[in-house]
Amino acid sequence: MTVAGVVGLGTMGSGIVRLLARSGIIVRGYDPQPVAGDRLTDEGLASFTTTTSIEDCVHGADIVFEAVHETLEAKAPVLRSISAATNGVIASNTSTLMPSTMTGFVDRPERFLVAHFFNPPEIVPLVEVIPAPETSEEVKEQIMEILRHLGSTPVLLDREYPGFVANRLQAAILREALHLVEEGIVSPENLDEVVRTGLGPRWSVAGPIGVADLGGLDIFERVCAELFPRLSNASQPPEALTERVAEGDLGAKSGRGFYRHTKEADGEHFDQMAALFAQLRKGN
Numbered sequence: 001m002t003v004a005g006v007v008g009l010g011t012m013g014s015g016i017v018r019l020l021a022r023s024g025i026i027v028r029g030y031d032p033q034p035v036a037g038d039r040l041t042d043e044g045l046a047s048f049t050t051t052t053s054i055e056d057c058v059h060g061a062d063i064v065f066e067a068v069h070e071t072l073e074a075k076a077p078v079l080r081s082i083s084a085a086t087n088g089v090i091a092s093n094t095s096t097l098m099p100s101t102m103t104g105f106v107d108r109p110e111r112f113l114v115a116h117f118f119n120p121p122e123i124v125p126l127v128e129v130i131p132a133p134e135t136s137e138e139v140k141e142q143i144m145e146i147l148r149h150l151g152s153t154p155v156l157l158d159r160e161y162p163g164f165v166a167n168r169l170q171a172a173i174l175r176e177a178l179h180l181v182e183e184g185i186v187s188p189e190n191l192d193e194v195v196r197t198g199l200g201p202r203w204s205v206a207g208p209i210g211v212a213d214l215g216g217l218d219i220f221e222r223v224c225a226e227l228f229p230r231l232s233n234a235s236q237p238p239e240a241l242t243e244r245v246a247e248g249d250l251g252a253k254s255g256r257g258f259y260r261h262t263k264e265a266d267g268e269h270f271d272q273m274a275a276l277f278a279q280l281r282k283g284n
């Protein structure tokens with residue numbers, strides 16, 4: 001029986017706990033804010049217990065997921081404590097830090113890697129797995145097997161790269177999308193319509209490279225030759241973002257971003273996404 005530890009029970013750690021517990025894995029969680037563990041306990045997850053120290057959480061665990069705040073100052077001491085208290089595999093959920101930086105805090109770095117889940121982890125199947133240069137083949141295989149057992153879809157990268165894969169793609173698309181909006185070529189509503197009713201569904205079936213293959217690589221060669229020199233190459237966040245952020249228009253969390261938000265409409269969006277992802281999980 002696999003035993004897992006989850007250190008940090010915020011947005012991501014809680015979701016990882018749910019995912020593990022749902023698959024019958026014994027999970028121990030730790031967060032310095034007891035309310036985080038209590039909330040999960042109240043959900044009645046049968047194989048979950050909350051602990052009062054990192055040591056109790058990770059001792060004897062086969063695998064530990066680290067999901068504390070995204071700063072080296074937060075992660076370094078936590079990784080050192082985890083490393084000292086377990087011989088198990090250590091997987092960080094960092095979105096931006098390089099695995100090769102983090103191995104400095106772990107002894108026996110061959111057991112360390114990044115397992116980058118997406119929010120909410122119990123719904124989105126994708127997990128990017130990024131090895132450090134020292135990560136052993138055995139540990140890579142072990143994490144892939146555990147993640148598949150959870151019903152997730154792990155994608156193993158050959159090596160670390162800033163932003164990994166998904167966040168690079170997301171940033172590249174957002175840069176061009178906001179460039180088109182700022183140039184007055186299209187409204188945010190119509191830009192989203194282009195993706196929702198054309199590009200997005202096609203990508204969700206075949207992916208951007210598969211779409212190019214289906215369309216004909218000679219065509220896409222011409223499209224690239226024509227458009228690459230004309231695409232945005234901005235290296236700073238665009239005013240469409242910085243001005244809204246300065247005004248406190250942060251999107252759903254403040255009630256206004258590019259759109260006005262209501263709890264009901266946003267809830268419907270999340271329900272639709274959850275239904276789509278549930279289908280993807282079933283398809284695996």
Ligand SMILES: NC(=O)c1ccc[n+]([C@@H]2O[C@H](COP(=O)([O-])OP(=O)(O)OC[C@H]3O[C@@H](n4cnc5c(N)ncnc54)[C@H](O)[C@@H]3O)[C@@H](O)[C@H]2O)c1
Nearest residue numbers: 008009010011012013031067068069070093094095117119
């Ligand atoms: N939120 C996302 O959409 C998302 C997506 C992918 C990856 N991530 C990554 O996941 C990690 C966690 O992000 P989050 O959004 O869950 O953050 P969060 O702020 O919701 O949760 C962080 C938790 O860590 C706890 N914590 C702080 N110090 C701790 C310690 N010493 N020991 C144990 N717990 C401690 C905090 O109390 C808090 O509950 C980050 O590395 C982030 O980059 C986040």
